[in-house]
Amino acid sequence: MIRVLRLIGVGVRTHVSYMSRSPIEITFAVLVPLVYATLAVYLFRAAGDPDRLLTASVGAGLMGIWGSVLFGSGGAVQNQRWLGTLETLVVAPTPLALVLLPITLATAVIGTYAMGATVLWGVLLFGVPLDFAHPLLFLVAVPVCVLALGMMGLLLAATFVLLRNANALANPLDTPVWLLSGLLVPVTVLPAWTHPVSWALPTTWGARAVHAATSGGDVITPLLTAAALGAGYALAAVLVLGRVERRARAAATLALA
Amino acid sequence: MFRFRCRSLGFRFHAFSRLLVVGGAISYRALFNWTTPPMFIGTLLVGPLLQVFFFVFLGRELGVADDRFHLVGNAVLAASASCVYGGTMAVANERRYGTLGAVLLSPRHRVPLWLGRALPYVLNGLFVSAFVLTAAALVLGLPVSAGALPGLGLVLLVAAGACSAFGLALGALGLRFRDVFLVSNVASSVLLLLTGAAVPRGTLPGWMRTAGDLLPLTHAADAARGLTAGGGLDGRLLGAELAVGAGWGLLAVVLLAAFERGSRRRATLDTM
Amino acid sequence: MLAIEADTLRRTYTSRTGWPRSRRTETEAVRGVTFEVKPGELFGLLGPNGAGKTTTIKMLNTLLLPTSGTARVFGHDVARDPVAVRRRIGYVFGGDRGLYDRLSALDNLRYFAELYGVAARDQKRRIAELLDLVGLVGREKERVEGYSRGMRQRLHIARGLLHHPDVLFLDEPSIGVDPVAARDLRRTVADLAAAGTTVLLTTHYMAEADELCDRIAVIAGGRIRALGTPGSLKSRVGDRDVLDIEAYGAGDEVIDRVRRVPGVRGASVEDRGAVQTVSVQTDRGAELHAPVLAAFDGVRLGRVVSREPSLEDAYIAIVEEAAGSAAPEGVPA
Numbered sequence: 001m002i003r004v005l006r007l008i009g010v011g012v013r014t015h016v017s018y019m020s021r022s023p024i025e026i027t028f029a030v031l032v033p034l035v036y037a038t039l040a041v042y043l044f045r046a047a048g049d050p051d052r053l054l055t056a057s058v059g060a061g062l063m064g065i066w067g068s069v070l071f072g073s074g075g076a077v078q079n080q081r082w083l084g085t086l087e088t089l090v091v092a093p094t095p096l097a098l099v100l101l102p103i104t105l106a107t108a109v110i111g112t113y114a115m116g117a118t119v120l121w122g123v124l125l126f127g128v129p130l131d132f133a134h135p136l137l138f139l140v141a142v143p144v145c146v147l148a149l150g151m152m153g154l155l156l157a158a159t160f161v162l163l164r165n166a167n168a169l170a171n172p173l174d175t176p177v178w179l180l181s182g183l184l185v186p187v188t189v190l191p192a193w194t195h196p197v198s199w200a201l202p203t204t205w206g207a208r209a210v211h212a213a214t215s216g217g218d219v220i221t222p223l224l225t226a227a228a229l230g231a232g233y234a235l236a237a238v239l240v241l242g243r244v245e246r247r248a249r250a251a252a253t254l255a256l257a
Numbered sequence: 258m259f260r261f262r263c264r265s266l267g268f269r270f271h272a273f274s275r276l277l278v279v280g281g282a283i284s285y286r287a288l289f290n291w292t293t294p295p296m297f298i299g300t301l302l303v304g305p306l307l308q309v310f311f312f313v314f315l316g317r318e319l320g321v322a323d324d325r326f327h328l329v330g331n332a333v334l335a336a337s338a339s340c341v342y343g344g345t346m347a348v349a350n351e352r353r354y355g356t357l358g359a360v361l362l363s364p365r366h367r368v369p370l371w372l373g374r375a376l377p378y379v380l381n382g383l384f385v386s387a388f389v390l391t392a393a394a395l396v397l398g399l400p401v402s403a404g405a406l407p408g409l410g411l412v413l414l415v416a417a418g419a420c421s422a423f424g425l426a427l428g429a430l431g432l433r434f435r436d437v438f439l440v441s442n443v444a445s446s447v448l449l450l451l452t453g454a455a456v457p458r459g460t461l462p463g464w465m466r467t468a469g470d471l472l473p474l475t476h477a478a479d480a481a482r483g484l485t486a487g488g489g490l491d492g493r494l495l496g497a498e499l500a501v502g503a504g505w506g507l508l509a510v511v512l513l514a515a516f517e518r519g520s521r522r523r524a525t526l527d528t529m
Numbered sequence: 530m531l532a533i534e535a536d537t538l539r540r541t542y543t544s545r546t547g548w549p550r551s552r553r554t555e556t557e558a559v560r561g562v563t564f565e566v567k568p569g570e571l572f573g574l575l576g577p578n579g580a581g582k583t584t585t586i587k588m589l590n591t592l593l594l595p596t597s598g599t600a601r602v603f604g605h606d607v608a609r610d611p612v613a614v615r616r617r618i619g620y621v622f623g624g625d626r627g628l629y630d631r632l633s634a635l636d637n638l639r640y641f642a643e644l645y646g647v648a649a650r651d652q653k654r655r656i657a658e659l660l661d662l663v664g665l666v667g668r669e670k671e672r673v674e675g676y677s678r679g680m681r682q683r684l685h686i687a688r689g690l691l692h693h694p695d696v697l698f699l700d701e702p703s704i705g706v707d708p709v710a711a712r713d714l715r716r717t718v719a720d721l722a723a724a725g726t727t728v729l730l731t732t733h734y735m736a737e738a739d740e741l742c743d744r745i746a747v748i749a750g751g752r753i754r755a756l757g758t759p760g761s762l763k764s765r766v767g768d769r770d771v772l773d774i775e776a777y778g779a780g781d782e783v784i785d786r787v788r789r790v791p792g793v794r795g796a797s798v799e800d801r802g803a804v805q806t807v808s809v810q811t812d813r814g815a816e817l818h819a820p821v822l823a824a825f826d827g828v829r830l831g832r833v834v835s836r837e838p839s840l841e842d843a844y845i846a847i848v849e850e851a852a853g854s855a856a857p858e859g860v861p862a
Contacts, residue, residue: 007643014632014640021631027439035446039455046460047319084626087592088688092644093615099644169295172304175311189317249594249611252542 004098011102012109019072019110029113033064037118040184041126054131057122058214059184062207064114065149066177070170072107073153076100077160096245097154097238104153108146115142137220138213144223145206148230152202155237158244183207202229276369278376285343285377301385305335309393312455322457328399329485330454332390333478336382336417337448340473343378344424345441347371348513349431361517371513372506375421382417383410390481401485408490409481415495416477419502423473426505429512433519452478473501530604532696532727533566533589538598540584558584560751561598566729566744568603568695571722573742574731577848581751582731583700589729590620590698602696616646619689619697623704625681630674634665634684637673638691645692659687663717679710686717696727703734715741735841747844749851759840766838766846769794772809772821775831779805786824792817797845804831810842 020026040056077100080086089099122128132138160169179187180194181203190198198204205226212219312327348371351360363370387410394401401409427444431437449455451469458466458475469475480494540559559581566572574582587593589600591611599606605613629637635656642652660666663683673681682702689697699718703711711734719741722728732738738745739759747755747762755762776783779798784807787796792815799806811817822830 003646003649006649010640010643014629014636017636018629018631023439027442031443032446035443035450039450042456042460043315043319043321046321046457049319082626083629084622084624085629087622088620088627088641089644090592091590091615091618091620092641093612093646093692094644095612169299171300172307174304175307179307179311179314184315185318187314187318189314246594249592252593 007094007098008102008105011099012106015103015106016109019106026113029064029068029110030117032067033060033114033118034121036060036063037121038125041122041128052215053122053126053128054119055211055215056184057118057128058115058210059207061115061118062145062183062203062210063178064118065108065111065146066183066203067174068111068114069104069107069149069153070156070173070177072110073104073157073160076103076107076153076157090245090248095238095241097158097241100157100237100241101150101154101234104157105147105150107153108150111149112142112146132214133216134213134219137223138210141206141209141213141219141223144227145203145210148202148206148226148233151230151233151237155233155240158237158240177201177203180204181207182211186211200229202226202233205229274369276365276373278373282377285347285374285381301335301338301381302388305331305338305385305389306392308335309389310397313393313397324397325399325482325485326457327455328393328397329390329482330452330478332386332393333413333416333474333481334386334448334452334454335389336386336413336420337445337474339381339385340378340417340420341424341427341441341445341448342438343381344375344421344426344428344509345431345437346428347374347378347425348428349437352431367513367517368510371425371510375425375509378421378424379414379417382420383414386413386417394485399485402487405484405487408484412477412480412484412490412495412498415498415502416474416481419473419477419498419505422502422506422509426509426512429509429516432513432516448472448474451475454478470497471501471504473498473505476501530568531565531601532568532570533564533572533600533602533729535562535564535585535589535600536598538562538585538588538600539596540581540588540593541596558751559588562748562751562753563598564746564753564756566727568727569722569725570743571718571728571730571741573738573745574729574748575733575735575738575745575844576731576748580748582748585748586620586698586700586729586731590618591615592620616692617695619692619694621685621689621697621699621702623682623685623701623706625678628673628681628684628688631672633670633672634660634676634687635669637684638669638687641688642691647692655691656687659690662690663687664713679706679713682706682710682714683717686714690721694726696729697721699728699730701731701733703732703737711737735839735844739840745840747847749848752851754851755843755847762843762847763838763840766810766843768813769810769838769842770813770815771836771838771842772811772818773832773834773836774807774809774821774825775833776805776807776825777803777829777831779807779825779828783825783828786826787821790817790820790824793821795846795849797849808842808845810838810846 037057037060040060041053044050044052044056077086080089080103090096092099119128119130123130156170178184179190180198181201182198183203186208205222208222209219209226211217212222309328309331312331313324316322316324316327360370390409390413393399423444424441427437427440430440434440451458451461451465451472452475453469454474458469461469476494476497480491480498483489483491483494538559539557539561542556542558544554544556562581562585564572574585576582584593588595589602589607591607591614594608599608601607602614603617605617607614629640632640638656638659639652642656647655657666660669663686665680665683665687668676668680673684676684686702702718703714706714715737718728718730722741730738730741742759744756744758745762746753755765784796784798787793787807787809792812794810794812796807796809799808809817809821811821818833818835822833
């Protein structure tokens with residue numbers, strides 16, 4: 001157990017420092033969410049909703065975290081393939097799930113830069129007041145949300161091991177998750193058949209908890225739901241990875257050439 | 258004597274157009290990352306379509322603007338994925354494959370060489386935005402009269418052209434800087450903000466509106482909105498989009514020439 | 530117990546081309562390879578590009594499943610029990626990739642030490658030992674992106690050795706490495722083998738294989754064409770003499786003419802700028818100087834040297850023989 005925790009710790013540290021040194025990752029994590037934040041603030045202002053500017057900033061931050069996890073996890077496998085390290089990772093005696101988990105957690109950690117950046121941007125540029133309904137719970141909700149997203153990323157990464165064109169799946173998954181999980185605003189005008197999909201996404205509950213901590217409401221229930229769903233996704237990912245690795249060895253998709 | 262010159266001119270025109278068309282087509286296949294069917298469908302068709310839905314539903318929820326505004330705006334913007342990234346990849350991927358040096362050793366004139374590279378992305382962008390507009394209009398039930406279609410086609414073509422010129426200008430930075438995809442990432446989200454695809458430009462501050470006026474797609478989106486609403490083709494908007502495209506195209510050629518000369522001095526070609 | 534047992538290993542690659550109607554093409558990269566490696570042995574796999582060397586190594590180190598046939602590493606089946614195999618093997622490949630460029634050598638090693646299950650209390654000592662072994666002490670805190678290819682290669686080896694593997698797979702480790710660095714690398718590999726590590730090495734460099742390997746398998750077209758000690762392989766061409774002839778501008782038709790001289794067993798050309806070295810293998814004691822030189826008819830010649838056959842001559846003879854008999858299809862690496 002201690003060995004596993006240590007492995008995760010070292011893995012997260014390694015990948016966070018690797019990604020932090022890449023201008024591309026930092027752009028995704030900071031600059032692009034700032035554009036989202038600007039967009040969200042003007043949209044909310046145009047909608048005559050100036051009281052909820054903090055919600056707009058936080059929502060843009062969540063969009064940024066998801067973007068980072070999605071491209072980070074989808075890209076995690078692809079990037080290791082490009083670097084030529086995927087084979088050395090697979091040849092390691094550590095189960096593949098424990099190799100990939102730190103990578104997806106690292107992308108989620110990098111994603112939290114987005115939250116910090118968008119909230120700070122809102123305060124500095126638009127004078128958004130920092131009136132969190134539950135400031136302490138917000139500080140709990142964000143990491144739990146990030147963790148849940150990381151687990152979702154792990155499941156994505158698991159399926160992406162098999163696909164050479166993982167990005168083809170990742171690119172269009174951006175906006176539907178924003179929409180379905182109500183990252184910016186809870187979208188009540190969506191057709192009813194989409195609701196079960198929303199409920200099955202940890203992002204929905206994580207976003208609900210984070211928004212409740214920002215503007216008031218029950219934080220604990222959605223927070224626990226997000227954590228539980230995240231654990232479920234992680235379990236599914238472990239099961240999938242067992243099969244996926246064998247198939248990748250049969251289909252020769254680990255190396256680039 | 259006269260006949261000879263005539264033939265030579267014909268030969269030169271032929272060589273010019275070969276470099277433009279054949280060279281452009283081959284470089285598209287070599288350098289565009291998204292030509293495989295899953296990538297093309299996922300990144301260029303499904304992704305932008307879902308983005309249309311996101312903003313339409315967000316617009317309905319917040320009551321900022323009607324369906325038409327977001328649908329048409331984002332459909333025109335859909336061309337940017339192909340044009341901005343395509344233009345960047347057309348130059349920057351040469352560096353990734355290590356072929357940039359070989360290309361720059363070519364004795365051919367640079368204008369057809371680089372413009373030929375942008376050409377496939379114009380067609381690609383036109384196809385993408387036409388697809389997204391059609392699919393989104395069908396799904397969300399936005400009526401478009403048949404009479405507006407030729408005008409729309411023209412507007413989308415000009416938009417894709419202007420956006421490809423913009424992409425090529427960004428790509429030119431690839432001759433000078435390593436991480437040019439960083440620029441194209443930021444550029445495409447800036448387009449989302451400033452061209453009025455997501456936020457009505459009237460609500461933005463003055464300097465952002467001015468910046469939007471100078472970017473491709475802004476005027477084309479307005480023209481397309483007018484056409485789908487049953488109005489005629491606004492020649493001034495189309496002219497503005499053409500002028501913006503020409504401006505970026507000129508800038509692209511100037512930047513490419515300047516950076517190519519500078520690269521020999523600074524030895525920035527071989528470094529990854 | 531044997532270190533490596535490969536029994537009629539086969540591997541087929543399936544690829545799809547064309548769209549929307551895709552066509553499946555199957556390529557047989559390895560077509561029934563059988564060999565055994567004893568513990569502590571240094572075993573070489575030699576062969577031209579695309580012969581199936583890398584595919585064979587990847588089946589043995591669990592990265593690829595064999596299409597048919599079996600392989601065991603210290604008794605553990607590579608297909609059924611990959612984790613047990615992975616605990617006992619190290620894998621090092623040549624080239625620039627496979628490291629985290631933006632991290633230091635130390636960070637790379639720390640991370641892989643964790644993944645390869647090196648106990649926390651041993652890591653520091655083990656990493657220091659390996660940095661010393663591969664001569665990177667003092668540079669370990671620099672980012673790998675600033676390393677030369679030789680330094681990267683040494684870091685690769687350190688990474689592969691972190692967990693004291695019993696078997697080390699080295700896939701073309703000396704590719705693109707300068708001669709001095711390559712010599713250091715050979716010494717490191719020889720020391721490892723002397724200390725009891727089983728090594729399976731693939732390489733293009735004959736001198737390297739001749740110097741290092743206890744036994745060599747020459748693989749071409751997915752099959753083993755010859756297997757034995759470097760000495761026994763050389764003795765396959767031991768009944769021959771070799772004439773090295775410097776020529777300026779000998780075309781294919783000239784070489785064909787040389788090959789047709791009675792008593793000539795084969796000829797190969799190596800271009801070195803303007804000058805070519807044509808190696809002509811003849812029957813021992815046939816004294817074919819005059820007829821061979823006559824076959825060059827008009828081509829300007831330089832030095833002519835007669836010598837004993839080398840491992841390279843043996844290799845070329847084996848591969849040319851295989852090329853003559855094998856089906857003409859291409860096989861990917």
